[in-house]
Amino acid sequence: MQYQTNTLEHHWMPFTANRDFKAEPRLVVHGKGINYTDHNGNKVIDGASGLFCCAAGHGRQEIADAVAKQLMEIDYSPHFQIGSPPSFELARRVAALTPDDINHVFFTNSGSESIDTALKIAMAYHSARGQGHRTKFVSRERAYHGVNIGGTSLSGLMKNREIFGSVMPGVVHMRHTWSPDARFTRGQPEQGADLADDLERFAQLLGGQNIAACFVEPIAGSTGCLVPPKGYLERLRDICDTYGILLVFDEVICGFGR
Ligand SMILES: Cc1ncc(COP(=O)(O)O)c(C=O)c1O
Structure with a gap:
């Protein structure tokens, strides 16, 4: 043809x-x-x-x-104030697969929508707890978080953000974890956990109590597969816990066996 x-x-x-x-x-x-x-x-x-x-x-x-x-049973129903059984069943099954205390599922139409939704959930969570002053977000160089305004602002890929980057204020970027020494490493590199201390430095600079969330791809995808150094994600977890910062893992590429 x-x-x-x-x-x-x-x-x-x-x-x-x-x-x-x-x-x-x-x-x-x-x-x-x-x-x-x-x-x-x-x-x-x-x-x-x-x-x-x-x-x-x-x-x-x-x-x-x-x-x-499914199309012939019920092709679509709104999910505002009304629901249809399959989405509840899917949420139940996803919750059974996720770690113990992750038991609620919010459905979206794309990874980009997921990221902008996660930003809003983080803001709403802090606001509901009387911490609406947490307006800063931490992301990372070389990150890809989709094409919407929030995700573009979190992005650390220059070509994706150069003409849109300033749209959402209050986003700062940690250093990426790529290193020439780690190029042929199988699994997680030994060196590089200290790069997570960039988050600590932002907490010192901006005030940890002002940071809403830290977004990372646990295994970075679009920039080329970057496996996190040993201890890196654990260190981010500790720093987030110290300051009450939410840690958001963007697993759009690497989650669920992809
Ligand atoms: C880590 C990550 N976040 C977000 C997205 C955006 O997902 P979507 O293309 O479904 O909007 C992608 C897409 O590849 C991704 O890799």
């Missing part, structure tokens, strides 16, 4: 050089198991599982059947 520039023009694609793509499109028209088929009929291995979200494989009959069955 032929796809010409003018048939592709109306879709404005994110994170894509649109003119180049449309001059020489790479389109997938079919997916089965670990394979895509492109519009020229070539089979390609989908080594990234879509955008990491098709880990169960493409074109699975049992998934298609379950979706079709």
Whole structure:
């Protein structure tokens, strides 16, 4: 099948050089198991599982059947002041998988929405406890937290934030944990836990009582897989506990077996 520039023009694609793509499109028209088929009929291995979200494989009959069955039972119901049983059942199952004291699930439509929601939950939590003065957020260089305003402000990837970075005030960035010495390390690097002390320095500089939350990807994804140094996350946990700062793990890429 032929796809010409003018048939592709109306879709404005994110994170894509649109003119180049449309001059020489790479389109997938079919997916089965670990394979895509492109519009020229070539089979390609989908080594990234879509955008990491098709880990169960493409074109699975049992998934298609379950979706079709649910669509015919109840396709949608609002979830303001009214509910539908499957979302409660899903929340129960997710809570059974998460660690003991994480038992409440707030559903969102994307990772970006999750991050901006987590920012708002952190603000609302402190406000409800009479600590609305906690307005600062700590993130990290090289972080990716999605495309919305909050996530863009937390972002530590220069290209993603250079023209939007100042939108949300009060965000500071710790140093990233990449180090040339750790390049060929299997698992967690031995060195680098002390980088977590950047959070302590921000607590000293800004007042720990003014910091609402610290956001990190436990294993950074979009910047290239950065496994945390041994003791690094534990150190962040300790500093957060000392100052009453919420520690938010963004596991959009690395959670649930992705
Ligand atoms: C760590 C992290 N946070 C947030 C997001 C944003 O997720 P989404 O693309 O679903 O908005 C991503 C996406 O890759 C991510 O890797």
